[in-house]
Amino acid sequence: MDTFFIGHGPVKVIIDETIPVRSFLQAWKSDTLPETPKAILMISGHWDTLDTPTVNGLASEPNDILYDFTGFPEFFYQLKYPAPGAPHVAQRVKDLLDTAGFGPVKEDKARGLDHGAWIPLKLMYPDANIPVCELSVQTGKSAEYHYKLGSALAPLRDEGVLIIGSGHVTHNFKARGPEDKPIPKWASDFDAWFKDALLNGRYDDVNTCEKVEGYKMNHIKPDHLFPLHIALGAAGEGAKATLMHHSWTDNVISYASYRFTAGQ
Template identity: 85%
Template sequence: MDTFFIAHGAVNVVVDETVPVRSFLQSWKSDTMQETPKAILIVSGHWDTDAPTVNLVHGTNDTIHDFNGFPEFFYQLKYPAPGAPHVAQRVKDLLDTAGFGPVKEDKARGLDHGAWIPLKLMYPDANIPVCELSVQTGKSAEYHYKLGSALAPLRDEGVLIIGSGHVTHNLKDRGPNDGPTPKWASDFDTWVKDSLLNGRYDEVNNCEKVQGYKMNHPKPDHLFPLHVALGAAGNGAKATLIHHSWTDSVISYASYRFTAAQ
């Protein structure tokens, strides 16, 4: 299985046809990935913990409405995907063996909107088991790359690994959708693209040193899922840009596919 970094957007993406990423996610099964995974492991920028944590859910995942200020309709949306306790246990074993433990488990937590929003568009039937893994913003980008590397065996077991976040994520400085993208956002987005497409992964894993990093990521929770997905693709993986658009002037929806070396 290839691994992916997907921009998830706000909850309005589910219904707002003017948001370009919506049609990209809706065409996922026809245009991006025809093979149906046995299970999905998704790493969301909306679950930040001190130690790696998986939601080990038996039964159906709850839908977490972790957003504010939207019409009541959005709080009624559900994504009742089954849990993937076997994947959660496998993630724990792999990460514990690789020295990232002790990995914690949460048997009550469902899927936050960084997980269920894209999945609701990609796999609307909600019939594929889903497990979520947290990020640790107290750690580094390189830490998350190595964490992803430890999860690489899951690809051969039919598990689709998705990082869900954004390449740029400064909500404080948002502007109109049709407004110009400021240089600090476009420069960082271009740097990520050029570094990934040209295989400069060491630079990506040291992104904290790059000019504009803190401006684009006051908190790195939405960028670290990219590093997990990249690491999980294995050494020598090839990056492909599979979608690119902007909203709010400063929010990049750049999404990437990582194909393992043959």
């Protein structure tokens, strides 16, 4: 099973057909991954536990979802995504990370799926019939830490688990502007640097991206970037990156989405 990093989009991507990433996510089952995974592990930029990895989805009952957004019409707070939890995967994640020295991994039995997980999944797998659990990021740690954490999860690929990092390559939410304005150089340069580094296999550079000019401007907090490092690490040594989708909204938010195919 390949691993993936997707630009998950805003909440309104559920209904707004003008957001380019929407059609990419809707075509997922037919164009990207026709095979049905046994379970899905989501790593979302909207779950940050600072320095301790944490998993949810520990019950086989349908996951609760979090309406972790404000100011939207009532319609959005009526949406559901009752995918079952994936307790066997959550426990497997915990065991793999504990064994690799990332533990003790915590369990959050009360937390539902945040919108960085369930919003894209609702477009990708609308039947909500695939078990899902979620793993947090830790913004108190480094990009390299997250790559190594992902590497510890590589065995899940052979067990039919689809690993998806959900975030954005650029994510300065405070700098959003009108769509008709040119993309600022600090955003386009950072996005282009990541594309070049990934497609040319410069993963040591990717894993020390904190040194790259524009890092802090694009990520006041790196919560939306570290899911990429986990997905890349989980693809294993010699993985090949492919750009699957690329678009922008809000003048500064990149939707660059990547597939990581394991090396032979």
